[in-house]
Amino acid sequence: MVQSDLLHDYRVHREPYYHPQGDEIELFLAAYNRRLPVMVKGPTGCGKSRFVEYMAWKLGKPLLTVACNEDMTAADLVGRWLLDADGTRWQDGMLTLAARHGGICYLDEIVEARQDSAVVIHPLTDHRRQLPLDKKGELVHAHPDFQLVISYNPGYQSVMKDLKQSTKQRFTAFRFDYPSADVEAEILVRETGIDPDLAPRLIELAQSARRLKGHGLDEGISTRLLVYAASLMADGVTAARACRMALVDPLTDDDDIRATLEHAIDALFP
Amino acid sequence: MPCSPDSPRTPSERPDIESRTEDWRQRLDCAFDPVQSIFADCLTAAREQLGWAALAAYIDTARLLCKLGRGAEPVLAFLEGWPTVCQRLGPGSLDTVLSWVRNIQRTPNGDVLGAFFQALPATAASLGSRELLATYLDLLMEVAQQSSTSIHRRHAILPSRALPELIRIAPQLLKQVNLQGLREWARQGLRQHAKNPERQADYFAMRSADSRALFQSQRQGTLLRAHERQLDFYLRALWDDPVALISYSEAFDELRRPQPYADANGLHLPDLRVDRDGVSGLDQYRLTLAHLAAHRRFTQSLAADNVSPFQRVSIECLEDARIDTLVLQRFPGLRKPLLALHPRPEEEACNPARESCIRHRMTMLSRAILDPGHGYRDPVTRKFADLFHECLARDLSDTASMAELAKEYLVASRRPSDAFAHVYFIDTEVPYRDDNRHLWHFNDLDDESEQDMAAAPPANAPVSLVHHYPEWDYVSQSYLTDWVSLYEHLHPRGRAEDIEQLLHKHAGLVKRLEHILAQLTPQDRERLRRQEDGSELDLDWAVRSWLDQRCRRDPDTRINQSFRQVRRDLAVSLLLDLSASLGDPVQGSRSAQSVLSLAQEAVALLAWAIDRLGDPFAIAGFHSNTRHEARYWHIKGFSEAWREEPRARLAALEAAYSTRMGVALRHAGHYLSGQKKEKRLLLILTDGQPADIDVSDPDYLIADARQAVLELERDGILCHCISLDPHADNYVQKIFGKRFSIIDRVERLPERLPEIFLTLTA
């Protein structure tokens, strides 16, 4: 098919490793079945992006990811005119690309985008599933395979950056948290090949730090950071060094918290 | 927690608040003006914290102080500070203090009472218990006696110069040494400078080099106080059990060294830990907390009835060993410090023919359980160490199973000499363990004591409208702890429409401001042209490039434009001087308008402008009537919208009293620092230099305000002063450095204030 060629680069070819936290896989399939827009929420590094990637693979659809940031404009999503040797040429933005050819468009950290950029997704999220390209004078009707997924970390943003109600209320939501201790340990072992006896200790350390959230820490230790630490350890870096480098130093500069976590490292990894 | 046993709020005891205030005032019977003026506020605050009985004792004591002939200071300081002290040390501490007051009154040192009560809250916070307070008061008495000048070595005639210095500096010093250290240091000073009051005063004020050196030498070991925050983190993070830490001193218990313990108030730990056996003081604290936290999680209390003393000892020993084992399972890294601290009694050290070896035996068993390399040969010890581990392996890990095992052990190891009066103690104390009082309950008592461990108290203190702030004394280059009492109130309301009308009055100005605002509003976007990559095509440049291309010239590819949002990430706090001089009419102007009403207009305009921009902002007014009575009037909070309520408050401004600037800056900064913004700006509008009627040295409050500005800068808050005093340059610069604007023609304030703000934040 022509379409699949166009989005070939965006296909997920190998099965990503994803360990479900609950029944989210079935529920996502159900949402996709009805092409409902999906929002995945949760603290940083808890597996949101991995989940979406896995679902794209499972559904066999291309995944077009846009990491949103403050400088991103509506044109980055929708598209713009470019210049080339024969004059001007229209280039589709990621959102248009996905809508036109039938992919899953994943807007990562949507709140980071400015609100006026964020509203361009609105017409795609209601029953019409259309995307007007004002500058080009075209109305794109979304491909039947198209689905919109956004991620959103409710934790650290200021009031300034919260999503508009009118945006929020266009999505079904999956609320993620860090996986339970057993699941998280298994993820570490599968992802990094760390010694299965050591993984639970890393998680104990992470949970210690997570209890300090709101008491001097803005965020606890994420699964992502645990994966970093575990992979260093799997490669032979000592636990103390790996933890300091991957779990303590990135997290905080508060001396008392650092001392507490370093003590926890010493107590957990003799 | 209420600090007296009776409940502070039973309705029958607290009928009508207003009439009660007058009753209490009568009972106080104290005519000093400043006392009268703060009394109602103090009473409100005290009611929050004291039960009825404690409240009555509080008022009666204030009355007594009033009649002592030492002026208003002691009364004021007592009224302000006592509720906090009472809450920390318990109502019983009042007697301790009163008897000291009576004693000191009999010496020539009675004038020190003002300073004493001033420093008392901070001192009490450092001391932490009534017992230590008593010891501290003894020390003060000792210093008073040994440093007062006397005739014929009998009657002291001149007051001690050292005593007030000591009283003033003690709260600071007690943060660095424990009371024992302070006493040592004080005694050395008395000895070295006996009969030289001048030198003594220098020594106690820390002005002399020898005094500082001797003080340093007292600072050994790890102070609990210095690590409280970290240990709180430790409990919360590693044990998920944030419970209060309370310190006691080992130094003054001559008979018996107290052990750590847990009760309904929290975990009690020694105030100082000296490194030992290669384990730092801090790690010793952590180990004790680990042990106590594991008790709290894993120990079920037992009925103490019908348990013999020997059984008790051995049950506690095995339960402690179980707790330690559980701690080590979870945190294997603690094995090293734990075994370094746990004694390893010599197997043959105790002679069962002459002395009771029960403690010796139990400690060996505990060691054998925890340390696989114990090397003991005694078969009973070895057998029971094995039984212990079997027990745990079989999932019989609870307190009751330990009790069973302990009783068996006692039977198996019993010696006739166990009951000897002389007990062998050497190497039998495990320093990181607690006294296990939580392990036992008595069935024939009511349930309360049983709940001890479970019922951790909520750590939150009652809300009070009074805040205490330090002040900077530039002469001694140090802070006076809790020196100023600041009362915070909601400003009374006037008519919000008046503020509306002010805007109409300045319609022309409003128009002009609107113009400036339009350029600043956050929706506004900055256009970036000639971008390689942008959000849309820039037509002019595109056509030009296209032409170039047609003419076979290299086209410039920078034909896009993009827009950048100009985001304002700013919070503003506006602080208004409401001192009496603001009520004066504007000089040299024909209308009789007061400076204050001009300020109102200016603030109304400014608030309108900031509100337009959408920056969060707060407004408050301040003035003071001595350090005992600084007032902070809340006009608009950050979370309030600029509507009816705050406008009505602004409409009702009144001028009175003096200008104590530092404390107001600190308090406004306190709220501003809660705003998570990149830029935080504190604007202060004032008409004169800091002054108050209890301060004669004009430089003192200037220096304090300067210090406050520096503190705020350190916290990322910029202070900018808008002064209406044309001769302000000199002191304003001292306080605010370069950040000030002087408005020479006060009539122009309404237009200048918003302009200044806009230029500052453009």
Ligand SMILES: Nc1ncnc2c1ncn2[C@@H]1O[C@H](COP(=O)(O)OP(=O)(O)OP(=O)(O)O)[C@@H](O)[C@H]1O
């Ligand atoms: N359920 C899971 N199964 C497999 N791996 C996981 C899972 N959860 C987390 N991970 C691991 O954690 C890492 C971080 O996850 P991911 O990148 O999905 O986080 P995120 O929630 O998208 O974070 P952010 O909000 O910062 O983008 C992954 O790379 C993966 O290694």
Ligand SMILES: [Mg+2]
């Ligand atoms: Mg992600």
